[in-house]
Amino acid sequence: MHTTPVELASGSWATVLAPQLAQFVAVARTEHVSRAAALLGMPQPTLSRSIARLEAELGVALLARHGRAVSLTRAGRELLASAERALAEVERGAEALRADADPATGLVSFGFLHTLGPETVPGLLHDFRAANPRIRFQLVQDHGAAMVARLLAGGLDLCLISPLPQDPRVAVRRLDEQRLNLVVPAGHRLAGRRRVRLAEVAKDPFVVLETGYGLRRITDELCANAGFAPRIAFEGEETETLRGLVAVGLGVALLPPPVLPRPNVVELAVTAPRAVRQIGLAWREGQPDTPPVATFKRFLLARRGSLLPGEPEPPPAR
Amino acid sequence: MHTTPVELASGSWATVLAPQLAQFVAVARTEHVSRAAALLGMPQPTLSRSIARLEAELGVALLARHGRAVSLTRAGRELLASAERALAEVERGAEALRADADPATGLVSFGFLHTLGPETVPGLLHDFRAANPRIRFQLVQDHGAAMVARLLAGGLDLCLISPLPQDPRVAVRRLDEQRLNLVVPAGHRLAGRRRVRLAEVAKDPFVVLETGYGLRRITDELCANAGFAPRIAFEGEETETLRGLVAVGLGVALLPPPVLPRPNVVELAVTAPRAVRQIGLAWREGQPDTPPVATFKRFLLARRGSLLPGEPEPPPAR
DNA sequence: GAGCACTCATGCATTAATGCATGAATCACT
DNA sequence: AGTGATTCATGCATTAATGCATGAGTGCTC
Numbered sequence: 243m244h245t246t247p248v249e250l251a252s253g254s255w256a257t258v259l260a261p262q263l264a265q266f267v268a269v270a271r272t273e274h275v276s277r278a279a280a281l282l283g284m285p286q287p288t289l290s291r292s293i294a295r296l297e298a299e300l301g302v303a304l305l306a307r308h309g310r311a312v313s314l315t316r317a318g319r320e321l322l323a324s325a326e327r328a329l330a331e332v333e334r335g336a337e338a339l340r341a342d343a344d345p346a347t348g349l350v351s352f353g354f355l356h357t358l359g360p361e362t363v364p365g366l367l368h369d370f371r372a373a374n375p376r377i378r379f380q381l382v383q384d385h386g387a388a389m390v391a392r393l394l395a396g397g398l399d400l401c402l403i404s405p406l407p408q409d410p411r412v413a414v415r416r417l418d419e420q421r422l423n424l425v426v427p428a429g430h431r432l433a434g435r436r437r438v439r440l441a442e443v444a445k446d447p448f449v450v451l452e453t454g455y456g457l458r459r460i461t462d463e464l465c466a467n468a469g470f471a472p473r474i475a476f477e478g479e480e481t482e483t484l485r486g487l488v489a490v491g492l493g494v495a496l497l498p499p500p501v502l503p504r505p506n507v508v509e510l511a512v513t514a515p516r517a518v519r520q521i522g523l524a525w526r527e528g529q530p531d532t533p534p535v536a537t538f539k540r541f542l543l544a545r546r547g548s549l550l551p552g553e554p555e556p557p558p559a560r
Numbered sequence: 561m562h563t564t565p566v567e568l569a570s571g572s573w574a575t576v577l578a579p580q581l582a583q584f585v586a587v588a589r590t591e592h593v594s595r596a597a598a599l600l601g602m603p604q605p606t607l608s609r610s611i612a613r614l615e616a617e618l619g620v621a622l623l624a625r626h627g628r629a630v631s632l633t634r635a636g637r638e639l640l641a642s643a644e645r646a647l648a649e650v651e652r653g654a655e656a657l658r659a660d661a662d663p664a665t666g667l668v669s670f671g672f673l674h675t676l677g678p679e680t681v682p683g684l685l686h687d688f689r690a691a692n693p694r695i696r697f698q699l700v701q702d703h704g705a706a707m708v709a710r711l712l713a714g715g716l717d718l719c720l721i722s723p724l725p726q727d728p729r730v731a732v733r734r735l736d737e738q739r740l741n742l743v744v745p746a747g748h749r750l751a752g753r754r755r756v757r758l759a760e761v762a763k764d765p766f767v768v769l770e771t772g773y774g775l776r777r778i779t780d781e782l783c784a785n786a787g788f789a790p791r792i793a794f795e796g797e798e799t800e801t802l803r804g805l806v807a808v809g810l811g812v813a814l815l816p817p818p819v820l821p822r823p824n825v826v827e828l829a830v831t832a833p834r835a836v837r838q839i840g841l842a843w844r845e846g847q848p849d850t851p852p853v854a855t856f857k858r859f860l861l862a863r864r865g866s867l868l869p870g871e872p873e874p875p876p877a878r
Numbered sequence: 879g880a881g882c883a884c885t886c887a888t889g890c891a892t893t894a895a896t897g898c899a900t901g902a903a904t905c906a907c908t
Numbered sequence: 909a910g911t912g913a914t915t916c917a918t919g920c921a922t923t924a925a926t927g928c929a930t931g932a933g934t935g936c937t938c
Contacts, residue, residue: 258617259643260578263650276888285927290886292925299576301656302661303848306714308729309934310885315847316669317657319714324653327579328646332581335642339635343620351634396624396637411626488842529633530621593916603897608916610895627904628915 255336256329257282261544263325263332264546265292266304270322270358273313340487346376351508352403353382353389357457358482358521361385361501363402370541377534386456393526399535400542406522414522416550422517423487425495440468440496440512441533447475447493449484457481460519461496467515521549573654574647575600581643581650583610584622588640591631649817664694666852671700671707671719675775675799676839679819681720688859695852704774708752711844718860723774724840732840735860736759736867738816738836741827745803745809751826758786758814758830765793765811767802775799778837779814785833839867 251398256264268278269289279286297304304318314322341351354363366380382389382398386519390407393400406414432438444465450472451458465472478484484495488504496517501508513548522544525531531539542549574582586596587607597604615622622636632640660667672681687698700707700716708725710716724732741755744764762783768790769776777842783790793811796802802813807824814835817827839861845847847856860867 255618255784258580258614260646262576263578266577276884286885287887287928289924291888294887295925296576300573302657302786302850306844306847307886308846309695311934312886313712313844314714314849316714316717317661317850320660321657324656328578328653331642331646331649335639335646338642339618339620339639342638343635394631396632396634399634434814474874507567526624526631527629528626529624532620532635594914604915605898605917606896609918612917613895625916629904630916 243554254333255340256332259332259336260329262292264330265289266296267322267325267329269293269305269312270318270325271510273311277310320537343532343534345533345537346374348379348532349378349380350534350538351380351382351397351399352536352538353384353391353398353403354391355385355402355404355456356383357498358402359446366542366545366549370538374534374537375542377537385454387454390524396526396529398526399529399531400523400525400539402455402521402542403524404519404521405460406520407524409522410493411527412524413527414524415543415546416520416522417546418521419518420498420521420550422464422498422512424512424517424521425485425497425507425509427491427494428506428508429491430508432510435510437511437513439514440517441470443494444468444470446473447488448472448522449476449478449493449495450474451481451484452477452479457497457519464496464512464515464517572651573658574650577650578647579655580614581647583607584614585640585643585647587611587623587630588636588643591629593630614649624627651670651688661850661852663851663855664692666850667698668856669698669700669717670716670856671702671710671716672706672720673703673707673722673774674701675719683862684863684867685688687701688856691859692852692855695855701770703772705772708842714844714847716844717845717849718841718857720839721744721842722772722837722839723778724838725842730842730846731845733861733864734838736839737865738839738868739834740782740814740816740837741829742830742835743806743813743815743825743827745812746801746824746826747807747809748826749829750814753828755829755831758782758833758835759832760787761812762786764791766790767794767796767805767811767813768792768800769799770795770797771804774836775815775837781792782814782833782835783831783837 254264265278265282268281269275272278272281274288275293276286279289282289293305302317303315304321305312306315341347343501363381371377382392382401384392386403386405386407389398389401389403390409390412393401394409394411402417403414404420406416424432424440424443426432432442446460448465450461461472476484476487478487481497482500484497485500485504485507487493488495489504498514498519523539525539572582583596583600586599587593590599591598593608593611594604597607598609608715609875611623620634620635624633648877659665668682669869681699685691689695700710700719702710704721704723707716707719707721708726708727708730711719712727712729720735721732724737742750742758742761744761750760765784766779768779778792794802796805799815800818802815803818803822803825805811806813807822814830816837841857843857
């Protein structure tokens with residue numbers, strides 16, 4: 243195994259995460275206390291006693307003193323190898339931290355729903371990068387429940403989610419709302435209309451996402467508001483797949499606007515009940531933001547109401 | 561890469577070699593400051609502030625506080641992986657140290673000359689193990705100069721060596737002296753004698769070890785004392801090889817007694833000059849001994865004068 | 879071989895970290 | 909909802925580590 247030589251300059255991360263190790267390695271490498279002390283940017287007597295303390299606590303002599311020189315014991319030599327590897331590992335980890343937290347080039351772990359993937363998020367990122375070209379992103383797509391889990395597990399900094407989760411451990415800010423269309427096949431009896439009430443398809447078969455998806459919950463709730471329980475013909479995992487099912491006449495669906503107009507289906511506005519889903523920005527409550535995360539969060543919050551492309555916000559509700 | 565879970569009990573080595581790392585890992589694993597403090601055997605407030613200090617010095621939040629609970633930041637989670645590996649490495653190294661320094665089962669790195677390998681050292685070790693059956697040995701055979709180098713480099717705890725090195729960095733105690741025989745072929749003109757003076761073979765060709773070997777230096781010096789410079793016929797690297805060369809009539813040699821009597825050669829005692837080589841125990845000056853090394857050193861020093869098998873010590877010279 | 883240069887260790891005043899008791903805040907339970 | 913139990917953080921006295929000045933010992937040079 244090859245270990246890269248760890249820099250032991252006084253500013254090094256290892257000196258704060260594992261000062262004893264760094265001190266020992268510095269002395270062991272140079273076999274010279276004063277020089278090691280200079281390298282570490284600390285007084286020689288302090289280092290001398292620090293090493294002596296280490297030896298006393300370990301109960302093993304690491305350095306052999308010969309007059310004004312020191313050399314490594316066999317024990318010290320063996321420990322040096324392990325200490326070098328450990329230090330390299332610490333340095334690697336700390337460097338990754340530092341890099342991820344850098345305001346200009348750091349990393350943002352950003353999650354969002356599949357339905358926001360093709361258009362909304364790319365647009366957002368494009369605009370954001372104009373001002374912050376070197377911030378890196380780790381993009382995660384998942385459904386709502388999994389997103390919340392990742393947020394809580396600590397793997398995700400921010401996410402766009404719908405509906406807004408109620409978990410007290412998750413902080414949410416509503417950013418925008420997205421119209422949901424009733425999607426019917428081209429030959430459907432309502433295909434000529436522009437606007438419909440949801441109750442008009444109470445008897446139609448529905449194609450929906452599987453239970454657990456936010457959109458499924460919203461669909462169920464809207465139908466309940468309209469006074470019926472939807473008859474489920476098919477359950478799927480992707481909205482574009484659902485549109486395909488609608489296109490071949492297998493049912494109707496409540497879906498966010500399509501990325502591109504699709505043949506063989508008609509998108510109808512729903513007048514009653516008000517068919518929208520809330521898009522929120524969520525993060526772990528109490529999670530302190532690294533600079534790049536804070537920057538991106540500010541950017542997103544500033545786009546409240548104009549998050550989604552080409553869909554003017556209705557007068558501020560509630 | 562698989563890292564074994566590191567024990568973080570208060571007695572663990574990592575807590576003295578890298579306390580900050582151990583503390584962070586304990587908190588990160590449990591996501592619970594009090595429990596981690598209990599594990600580490602330290603008061604909770606101390607740990608709390610220790611972690612806070614770490615975060616302040618790193619400039620990155622590692623823990624997210626939610627009321628009375630804490631959880632890992634993404635940064636903390638990333639650091640944890642590295643810290644775990646580093647800690648495992650430290651623990652491995654420290655454990656090796658501890659094992660090597662254990663008085664009962666520790667390791668002694670012991671070097672000796674090739675010529676002492678077949679008989680002397682095995683006998684010594686046999687006797688030593690009667691009292692210390694579990695002390696482990698790392699045996700190194702080399703010639704004198706290389707032995708001293710290893711001693712100084714720190715890879716060797718003790719060694720039996722001849723002649724006694726003069727280096728001030730090496731401590732030596734004379735343990736015994738070994739008679740050197742003049743070895744001649746069976747048909748040699750002196751083969752019938754029991755004792756000879758070295759000068760009697762002043763004109764014979766010699767087979768000797770290569771320059772750098774202690775025995776070679778001794779041979780050269782003894783010949784010089786006897787008033788001649790040996791005519792070198794062959795140089796070799798092993799004494800038994802030299803005996804073979806003598807057996808086939810290629811010269812004579814000054815060698816320590818053979819392991820087993822060998823056909824076709826005759827071993828003659830040398831009366832003048834006194835043909836012996838000093839066998840000494842040497843170690844790095846100032847090198848502190850681990851318990852097992854100290855035990856073995858005491859054992860060897862106690863055998864001063866009776867180190868070599870079957871060769872009664874002459875009246876204490878010098 | 880005496881003096882000088884150099885290196886590691888130690889005495890002492892200062893500073894920072896520790897440990898105990900307690901505060902602040904949250905969660906669970908009645 | 910009030911109450912009690914937890915849990916993390918903070919105030920304060922104590923202890924230990926730090927840093928400076930200096931001592932002790934060694935190797936090199938003139």
